[in-house]
Amino acid sequence: MSDAAVADTRRLNSKPQDLTDAYGPPSNFLEIDIFNPQTVGVGRARFTTYEVRMRTNLPIFKLKESCVRRRYSDFEWLKNELERDSKIVVPPLPGKALKRQLPFRGDEGIFEESFIEERRQGLEQFINKIAGHPLAQNERCLHMFLQEETIDRNYVPGKWLSSPGLTVCLPSFSLALGHFVGTLLRSSSLRRGGKLRAEILGFSGEGGQELD
Numbered sequence: 001m002s003d004a005a006v007a008d009t010r011r012l013n014s015k016p017q018d019l020t021d022a023y024g025p026p027s028n029f030l031e032i033d034i035f036n037p038q039t040v041g042v043g044r045a046r047f048t049t050y051e052v053r054m055r056t057n058l059p060i061f062k063l064k065e066s067c068v069r070r071r072y073s074d075f076e077w078l079k080n081e082l083e084r085d086s087k088i089v090v091p092p093l094p095g096k097a098l099k100r101q102l103p104f105r106g107d108e109g110i111f112e113e114s115f116i117e118e119r120r121q122g123l124e125q126f127i128n129k130i131a132g133h134p135l136a137q138n139e140r141c142l143h144m145f146l147q148e149e150t151i152d153r154n155y156v157p158g159k160w161l162s163s164p165g166l167t168v169c170l171p172s173f174s175l176a177l178g179h180f181v182g183t184l185l186r187s188s189s190l191r192r193g194g195k196l197r198a199e200i201l202g203f204s205g206e207g208g209q210e211l212d
Contacts, residue, residue, distance in 0.1 A: 030056040034124040081141035094122030
């Protein structure tokens, strides 16, 4: 074998892994665990909540460790928000198990320990798939779900942008405008007999004529 061939082979040899490489923190990681289910309430107001614990070193997230408590309907809210605002294919949630919610069952239905554990596993798979997607990581709803104690259902949708030393949330103008108008319509008595008063939109006609 020629000296040139030996030199080329040596350049291909990988560098031996030292202790720092083997046991140091990974360059990028995101871990989300769903655990500690708790059932609260009585009768029709009974429901189960789960702790959602996240650890990460990704710069897009403001908090590197967080722990919040969420119920199944909160996961539904997140799924609906992502389907509306993002361009990703959102994976399905574990089923609602409607048969288990029928009255006069001989067991605890959706509050059976085995079912709660099955649902916990499904929710954990769902949130890890979502949070691991780069486009989903930019959505404000995901950050709220993972890192804020309570979910503001009236929030203004936006995108999280991250650069070295800075992470900001920019609202989506069209979504923010639609959210504002929707809130205005819900909170004010604007609809009268199915008609929207023109003066609310700044088009007041003669005698306050209404628009169909």
